[in-house]
Amino acid sequence: MDTKEIKFIVSNIPPFNKLKDREIDKFIRLCEVKEYSNRDVIYNESDPPDYFYLLLSGRVVAITNFEGVESEIELLKRGTCFGMISILTAEAHSVTTKSIETSFVLRVEKDKFKKFLNGYPLFFAEFFSLFSQRVKRRTHPKKIFQCRRIAILGPRSSGKTTYMYNLGAQLKEQTKKEVVCLELSFESKFSLEDLIVEGGLNCPVKKTKKVLDLSVVSEDGFNAYVIKDKVDYFLVKTLDSARFGALLNFLSENYHFILYEVPSSSHQNLTDFVYTANFLHLIFSLNKEELKAADVFIKELESINPFNKDKIRLIVSEFDKVEFSREEKIKLVDFPIYATLSSCKVDDYSKAVRRISRQIGEVVVGLALGSGGAYAFSHIGVLKVLRDNNVSIDVVCGSSMGALVAALWAAGFEISEMEKAVKWVSKKLSLFPFTGISLPFKGVLRAKRLENILKSIFGDMSFYDLKRTLKIVAFDFIRRETKILEDGLLYKAVAASCAMPGMFEPVLFKKDILMDGGILNPLPTRILLNYGAHKIIAVNITPSKEEIIRGYKGDRKFHILDFIFGSIETMQREFIERALKISDVVIHPDFGGVGGWMEFDRAEQFIRKGEQAAFEKIEEIRQLVGAGG
Numbered sequence: 001m002d003t004k005e006i007k008f009i010v011s012n013i014p015p016f017n018k019l020k021d022r023e024i025d026k027f028i029r030l031c032e033v034k035e036y037s038n039r040d041v042i043y044n045e046s047d048p049p050d051y052f053y054l055l056l057s058g059r060v061v062a063i064t065n066f067e068g069v070e071s072e073i074e075l076l077k078r079g080t081c082f083g084m085i086s087i088l089t090a091e092a093h094s095v096t097t098k099s100i101e102t103s104f105v106l107r108v109e110k111d112k113f114k115k116f117l118n119g120y121p122l123f124f125a126e127f128f129s130l131f132s133q134r135v136k137r138r139t140h141p142k143k144i145f146q147c148r149r150i151a152i153l154g155p156r157s158s159g160k161t162t163y164m165y166n167l168g169a170q171l172k173e174q175t176k177k178e179v180v181c182l183e184l185s186f187e188s189k190f191s192l193e194d195l196i197v198e199g200g201l202n203c204p205v206k207k208t209k210k211v212l213d214l215s216v217v218s219e220d221g222f223n224a225y226v227i228k229d230k231v232d233y234f235l236v237k238t239l240d241s242a243r244f245g246a247l248l249n250f251l252s253e254n255y256h257f258i259l260y261e262v263p264s265s266s267h268q269n270l271t272d273f274v275y276t277a278n279f280l281h282l283i284f285s286l287n288k289e290e291l292k293a294a295d296v297f298i299k300e301l302e303s304i305n306p307f308n309k310d311k312i313r314l315i316v317s318e319f320d321k322v323e324f325s326r327e328e329k330i331k332l333v334d335f336p337i338y339a340t341l342s343s344c345k346v347d348d349y350s351k352a353v354r355r356i357s358r359q360i361g362e363v364v365v366g367l368a369l370g371s372g373g374a375y376a377f378s379h380i381g382v383l384k385v386l387r388d389n390n391v392s393i394d395v396v397c398g399s400s401m402g403a404l405v406a407a408l409w410a411a412g413f414e415i416s417e418m419e420k421a422v423k424w425v426s427k428k429l430s431l432f433p434f435t436g437i438s439l440p441f442k443g444v445l446r447a448k449r450l451e452n453i454l455k456s457i458f459g460d461m462s463f464y465d466l467k468r469t470l471k472i473v474a475f476d477f478i479r480r481e482t483k484i485l486e487d488g489l490l491y492k493a494v495a496a497s498c499a500m501p502g503m504f505e506p507v508l509f510k511k512d513i514l515m516d517g518g519i520l521n522p523l524p525t526r527i528l529l530n531y532g533a534h535k536i537i538a539v540n541i542t543p544s545k546e547e548i549i550r551g552y553k554g555d556r557k558f559h560i561l562d563f564i565f566g567s568i569e570t571m572q573r574e575f576i577e578r579a580l581k582i583s584d585v586v587i588h589p590d591f592g593g594v595g596g597w598m599e600f601d602r603a604e605q606f607i608r609k610g611e612q613a614a615f616e617k618i619e620e621i622r623q624l625v626g627a628g629g
Contacts, residue, residue, distance in 0.1 A: 001033055001056065001104055005581050009056055010106070012529045012582070013079040015127050019120070027116060031108045036060075036099035045096045049086035052113040055079065057581070058103025062145045063096040070096075074145035077362065077534055078584070084127075087113060095145065125307055144178075147252040148360065151274055152261045153297070154283035155290070159317050160261055161191045163283055163341065163353070168231040168259050170357035177361070180226075180251055181233040182260035184244075184273075190235045192261075212247075214238040219250050236260075248276055257360070271304055279360065280311045286318045286340075298335055313338040315356075355394065355469070359532055364394045365625055366533025368525045368579070371400030371518030371572075372541035373500075377422050377603045378589045379405040381610025382539050384415045389618055391625055395469040395531055397524040399517035402539070403472045403497035404454070407490055410470035411461060419607060421457050426600035428453045450504050454491040461490045471531060472497050473517030473524045477506055482520050484527060485509070522572040523579035535624050538583035539610070542576055543591065584624050589613035 010016050011024050019027070033056070036042060042053065045065055055076055062074040062082070073095065076082060086093050087110045099105075108116075117124045152164045164181050172179040183192040188211055212225035212234050226232050232255075238244060251258050262273045274280055280301065284294040294314060301308040314335050339356055342348040358364050367386075369379045379402055386393060398406025404425065408418045463470065463486055474496040476483040485493040488510065496507040496514035506513045521527065525538050580586055589609040594602060614621075 001581075003028060005578065006031075006033065006056065006106065008526075008578055009079075009582060010054070012526065013054070015123065019123055023120065023123070027108075028106075030112045030116060031106050034105050034107055036103045036105060038099060038101050040099045042097040042099065042105065043083065043093050045094065046092045048092055049083065049090065049110050051083060051107040051109055052081070052087055053083045053097075054081050054106040056104040056106050058105075059100050060097050060103055060105070061100050063098060064094075064143075065096065071143075073143060078582075079534075144253060144256055147256055147258065148278045149248060149252075149258045149260070149276055150279045150281055150360065151277035152259060152281050152283065153274075154264070155285075155293070156264050158283040158285055158290075159341070160283040163281075163315070163317075164259050164261050165192060165231070165233070166350075166353050167281075167357055167360075168233075168257070170354050171257050171259075171361055172231050174354065174357050174363055175256070175361035177256035178254065179231045179257045179259070180255045181231055182236050182247075182258065183233065184236050184238055184260060184263050186238065186263055188237050192233060192235065210235065212236045214243045214247060219246055222247065222250050244272060245276060270301070274301060274304065274308060274311075277311060279313060280308060281313050281315055281338075283315050283317055283341075286316045291316075295334055313356075315339045315341060317341045358394055362534045363625075364531075364533045365392060365535045365537065366525075366528030366531065367393045367396045367406075368523055368528055368536060368538045368583070369396065369398040369402030369406050370523040370539055370541050370576075371402055371516070372522075373401055373598055374426070374600045374602065375541040375589070375591060375606060376401030376405060377426070377606040378541055378591075378610030378613070379539055380408075380415065380418050380422065381589075381607040381612070382587055382614040383409055383418070384607075385611055385614035385618060386621070387415065389622065391618075391621055393468070393537075395471065395528065395533060397471040397473065397527045397531075398497065399473040399521050399524045400498055400500065402524075402541075403494050403517060406470055407458065407472065407494050410466045410468040411458065411490065412467035419604070422603050422607075424457065425453060426603040450498060451491060451495045451507070454494050454498075458489075458491040458494070463487045463490060463493070466490075471524070471527050473521045473527060474499075474507075474509070474514040475516055475519040477513045477515050482517075482527075483512060483514060485514075518572060520575065521579075523576050525579040525582050529582055536583050537585045537587065537621060537624070538579060539587045539589075540576060540580065541589060541591075542572065585617055585620050587613050587617050 006028055007024055010028065011019075011021075016024060016027070036058070042060065043050065045063075055078055057078055060076040060080075060082070061072050062076060063070050063072055065071075076097070082097060083093065085091070117127060150167075152160050154160045161183060164183075168179045168181045171177070181192070183190050190211070210225045210227060212222065214236060215238070217225070225234055227234065236247070248258060260273075262270070282294060282297065284290045298309075298312060298314070301312065312335070314337050316337055316339075318340060339352050341352050369376070369382075379398075383405070393409075396406045396409055398404070404422070405418065408421055413421065470486070472485040472493045474483045474485055474493070475481075483496075485496065492507065492509055495504075496509045497517040499505070499507050499514065500516045501519070506515045508514075517524070522542060523538055523540050525536050528536050587610075589606075590613065591606070591609055594605050594609060
């Protein structure tokens with residue numbers, strides 16, 4: 001790996017993504033890249049600390065050894081930092097780390113790393129948050145490599161107790177890891193058991209009420225108060241938060257995720273409750289009074305610690321049937337809304353909680369659909385194979401014509417409906433009449449012509465109406481930078497991403513002049529990485545140099561747009577190579593013998609090519625999405 005590739009990867013990994021360019025450059029200069037083969041040991045349990053490690057690519061497993069028996073406790077994914085507890089505590093490593101395939105690891109000597117941390121106090125604070133998730137070994141053997149703590153806050157009426165339990169259940173289902181929920185009370189009044197007894201949380205039988213009183217129970221007695229259900233939970237009485245940290249430390253040795261609901265009356269004691277949390281989920285109802293209260297509450301959390309802002313996830317609970325648009329919600333609260341829970345639509349509520357759980361559990365699967373004219377119709381074949389093999393995709397990002405297929409999928413179109421839609425588009429584009437030329441001359445065809453074709457498919461659907469998470473990539477002509485589209489009218493966003501220079505005039509999207517997303521992002525894996533996708537499947541439909549030469553026929557007659565597109569395609573090659581570096585699985589259809597990027601009338605053949613390519617990779621994809629959760 002060269003320095004440019006390393007910087008590209010590191011700059012997208014928390015907490016390094018908080019550093020400035022020059023600071024990342026300085027850090028990389030301190031490092032070296034070490035290649036490990038399958039079964040190579042990186043460090044052994046009980047070895048003294050030597051390096052700070054960051055996994056650039058490949059897979060590494062964390063192992064403990066007890067009485068001669070090895071146990072794998074965690075599969076480390078790309079972007080995971082490890083070896084840091086030993087550096088910061090000066091203690092021996094508590095696990096063995098071993099590469100289980102060819103892996104590239106960025107490493108820096110411990111003294112250099114500590115000196116770097118000391119030079120950037122704000123980065124150190126961010127890094128300490130990551131450090132706090134790692135579990136120290138107090139008992140033997142160590143069972144948990146990393147524990148995340150999620151504090152649930154909000155008024156009593158927000159439905160936060162139900163949310164906590166459902167989130168815990170989804171976390172366990174999606175990650176296959178250990179989860180515990182804690183309902184805290186100052187007055188021994190608990191609602192979690194009542195909800196379970198009522199059957200609202202799949203438990204019709206009343207359980208024996210066991211309340212853990214932190215003021216009288218010692219750490220040795222915690223286990224006696226765990227209540228077994230779909231997920232384990234505790235009912236905890238606490239007059240203050242002084243001994244709460246001891247409970248969390250004990251649970252961290254046995255659970256990967258700890259969810260705890262902070263009592264609504266505990267604002268005067270928030271510090272200790274939120275300090276130990278990795279995430280703060282604030283649940284508020286969707287009305288003006290509640291959201292104004294949320295603003296005050298967020299400011300209060302920020303006053304306790306400015307870094308709390310990065311932990312906060314504002315979640316809006318919709319109890320009323322009146323739906324608010326994304327724009328209306330933004331006006332009601334001066335903070336990004338992380339998710340909306342619809343209490344009126346059970347399926348929507350469940351899908352939202354599932355999506356949140358997969359993000360927390362770091363099992364988000366992203367699909368990047370690349371640019372490539374008519375070749376992009378092969379993306380439908382890929383989606384068909386993924387559907388037939390029950391591969392769940394959490395977020396899709398499309399560029400240029402890939403944005404069209406991505407939007408169809410996100411809008412909930414069935415595969416047969418997608419095929420029908422692209423054939424309709426194919427029919428319109430394959431005719432390619434030069435009527436409607438843009439004047440003054442900005443492109444062969446007016447943007448309105450493309451927009452009308454797409455509007456006939458999507459109508460007035462907006463991003464708010466989508467059934468799945470979608471990111472569309474465009475090129476901001478004025479700022480000469482990538483533009484991520486995730487709100488507004490869908491057909492306008494797709495048209496902007498598809499507005500290839502020379503063929504279509506730019507699209508006016510709100511106040512921006514937008515063009516083909518493939519100019520800077522022909523394969524938008526980086527967008528998925530920034531979004532938080534932990535496993536990335538990339539569909540690269542751009543032919544390689546060798547494929548182009550192999551498919552060249554001396555008697556072929558070129559169109560002017562062949563020269564335009566071919567030139568752009570050549571300039572995009574470096575972007576594509578970088579994008580492939582951060583992909584876990586790459587699907588690359590072979591279009592030999594089918595035709596060129598302008599042959600929109602061959603949509604069905606391109607779809608079949610996508611199916612073939614995806615089918616060849618399906619075992620690798622199954623292994624990817626099944627690994628670690």
